Amino acid sequence: MENNYQIFGIRAVMEAIQSGKTIDKVFVQKGLQGNLFHELDKLIKKNDINKAYVPVEKLNRLTKKNHQGVVANISPIEFHDLDNLVMQTIESGVTPLFLLLDQLSDVRNFGAIIRTAECTGVHGIIIQKKGAAPVTADTVKTSAGAVFKVPICKVDHIKDAVFHMQASGIQIVAATEKTDNTVYDANFSLPTAIVMGSEDAGISPSILKVADQKAKLPLLGEIESLNVSVACGAFLYEVVRQRL
Structure with missing residues (x-):
């Protein structure tokens, strides 16, 4: 789901990256594991996206929804060369x-x-x-x-x-x-x-x-x-x- 240039949930963030949205930063819960997260991590690295490992409390402040340990900021603009x-x-x-x-x-x-x-x-x-x-x-x-x-x-x-x-x-x-x-x-x-x-x-x-x-x-x-x-x-x- 998306709200005010913010998306949350592992699959939602993966889909946003794959669809070519400009992701400004991905916040990842410290210690997050699992196959799906490792797939997301590969995508983040491949696309050279800014990533920060944060405590779960930070993610809970960013959104009240079920974020599954991942919240991303979508840029509202396209960056210039x-x-x-x-x-x-x-x-x-x-x-x-x-x-x-x-x-x-x-x-x-x-x-x-x-x-x-x-x-x-x-x-x-x-x-x-x-x-x-x-x-x-x-x-x-x-x-x-x-x-x-x-x-x-x-x-x-x-x-x-x-x-x-x-x-x-x-x-x-x-x-x-x-x-x-x-x-x-x-x-x-x-x-x-x-x-x-x-x-x-x-x-x-x-x-x-x-x-x-x-x-x-x-x-x-x-x-x-x-x-x-x-x-x-x-x-x-x-x-x-x-x-x-």
Whole structure:
């Protein structure tokens, strides 16, 4: 059975995968055994679907129905191919603006970022296949439907997307407090991809190392950081200000 982009039960999830639905993540009860589960597990691996082993209490919170130890999130959107999206954006003659989200995991922050991205003319958002916030009903709600308007790409590693952007003439600007440069020092009139980090750890060191520029928001109070979706909005509107 299916409810709000969620399906449960081993056979139902197997059928969804076999029918070509875009599965964002499968939650599997720890210690689950049996022939049918092993068939499902093979399908998950074959299709490179994100999987997490969780206690039964987590599954019971996800659904009150008989889940048989398996619950899956169906993505409400089709994901775009990164190569095609970058090429189409450049060929259209606009100045590219992309967002790279490095391990951002909160679905509501994700939704809020997508909403701001749509309002500021972002041409695409790139997330990692594993560890990133899934596109769920909550994402759709907090994005106010913008999730259906902004192309989203999934990649194996954010660093791969960074190298691809750089090879395509797009500068990588990392939003991090580990710099003396502020967002107002960056030149956003150039083709740009902005990297935002996770809620707790920020941008991973390996991404910071290969970024073309680092930039921070000046913080005048005592709290040391902003919510990531708010910070992302401030960065994107500085791009808008420079490009208007």
